[in-house]
Amino acid sequence: MNCLHIMLIASVVATATCSLAKESQTLTQPDAGLPGLTPSEVIPDWVARWELARCLTILKRYDEAIADYQILLKGKPELHKARLECAQALVWSDKKSEADTLLEKINASQLTLPEQGALADLYVILKKYALAAPLYRTVLAATPEDHKTRLKLAEMLSWEKKYAESLTEYTTLLKALPEDQQIRRKYALVLIWNGQHEAAIPELRKTLP
Amino acid sequence: MTKQVQQFVLFILAVSIVTSVVYHVLNRDNISLQKAQQYASNGRYSEAVSLYEKLVANGVHSEVVYEGVLICQNALKKPEKARGALQNLIFQNKDAEPTRLRYLAAIALGMGEQDIATQQYRKVLLARPDDRSARLGLARALARSGLYEEAVKEYRLLLGEIK
Numbered sequence: 001m002n003c004l005h006i007m008l009i010a011s012v013v014a015t016a017t018c019s020l021a022k023e024s025q026t027l028t029q030p031d032a033g034l035p036g037l038t039p040s041e042v043i044p045d046w047v048a049r050w051e052l053a054r055c056l057t058i059l060k061r062y063d064e065a066i067a068d069y070q071i072l073l074k075g076k077p078e079l080h081k082a083r084l085e086c087a088q089a090l091v092w093s094d095k096k097s098e099a100d101t102l103l104e105k106i107n108a109s110q111l112t113l114p115e116q117g118a119l120a121d122l123y124v125i126l127k128k129y130a131l132a133a134p135l136y137r138t139v140l141a142a143t144p145e146d147h148k149t150r151l152k153l154a155e156m157l158s159w160e161k162k163y164a165e166s167l168t169e170y171t172t173l174l175k176a177l178p179e180d181q182q183i184r185r186k187y188a189l190v191l192i193w194n195g196q197h198e199a200a201i202p203e204l205r206k207t208l209p
Numbered sequence: 210m211t212k213q214v215q216q217f218v219l220f221i222l223a224v225s226i227v228t229s230v231v232y233h234v235l236n237r238d239n240i241s242l243q244k245a246q247q248y249a250s251n252g253r254y255s256e257a258v259s260l261y262e263k264l265v266a267n268g269v270h271s272e273v274v275y276e277g278v279l280i281c282q283n284a285l286k287k288p289e290k291a292r293g294a295l296q297n298l299i300f301q302n303k304d305a306e307p308t309r310l311r312y313l314a315a316i317a318l319g320m321g322e323q324d325i326a327t328q329q330y331r332k333v334l335l336a337r338p339d340d341r342s343a344r345l346g347l348a349r350a351l352a353r354s355g356l357y358e359e360a361v362k363e364y365r366l367l368l369g370e371i372k
Contacts, residue, residue: 043341043342043345047345048368049368051345051348051352051364052364052365052368055357055360055361058357059358059361
């Protein structure tokens with residue numbers, strides 16, 4: 001057996017091995033990488049109903065949206081977020097007393113922080129300030145740099161004539177946003193309502209060119 | 210006897226070397242592909258992408274390669290490149306069966322490519338009007354495109370409230 005024979009046999013064996021290897025290879029992509037992008041086969045009606053109600057709300061077709069939210073909540077009463085959204089649609093369609101009734105059934109602890117903020121906004125519209133304040137404070141305790149929420153709280157406290165508390169919130173805001181003229185003017189107004197006219201003057205001057 | 214053993218060992222050695230060389234030459238692309246897939250599975254997306262790109266440069270335009278590029282570019286947060294791979298993938302699958310098209314539509318939707326997703330979902334629904342998953346995907350794609358009126362219609366169809 002010389003070298004040429006060896007090489008010949010080797011080539012035959014190699015070719016056979018390669019074709020076998022090629023056939024056995026599976027050219028499939030591993031599943032990892034795009035998790036959750038394939039929708040499941042089973043789509044429960046309530047998911048579609050909820051998304052439909054949201055679309056209708058965006059289209060300002062509130063009556064239809066409310067009807068769909070009501071169907072949704074009948075089958076899924078535990079969906080506090082949907083209840084909140086339904087209450088929003090009711091408020092925006094000027095059905096405040098119905099919204100009020102619906103809000104009574106909401107368990108705020110089941111909501112996320114932004115949802116608690118939205119619930120507080122609804123309470124403010126319904127002039128239920130006592131219910132709104134603790135929610136705003138919960139949001140602010142978790143995210144003290146949420147200036148929008150702090151401003152809402154400061155304004156609401158001033159409408160309740162809780163000037164001292166309101167001014168505290170404004171002071172915190174102005175520490176974070178000293179250049180914000182609108183906040184400073186609102187702060188000055190609360191100072192005036194609180195009888196602190198002397199203190200209001202320099203604050204208002206700061207907002208003038 | 211000793212010479213025979215020597216020859217046998219030499220033979221085995223030669224077979225191994227030649228097998229390995231021939232295998233690597235003939236299966237260069239498959240080996241690269243497997244390596245790329247391994248990299249992608251281990252989260253080494255940049256290395257995977259460079260292998261996938263070499264494969265494309267070598268003329269390998271298989272959907273497995275484009276899907277790999279898509280996965281990696283998505284993970285690397287390179288939406289433009291991922292979009293390119295997605296479009297190639299869609300092109301490769303233009304006559305694919307509805308389940309595959311729906312999968313691609315779902316990927317497109319996940320990537321924020323609403324128009325592509327809408328197109329693909331519509332193709333699925335042409336073939337399979339009762340595909341609830343595709344109908345929901347279409348409604349979502351339309352809603353995310355701001356086409357709420359059309360989305361509402363699809364949701365109502367899905368809920369069996371209109372025909």
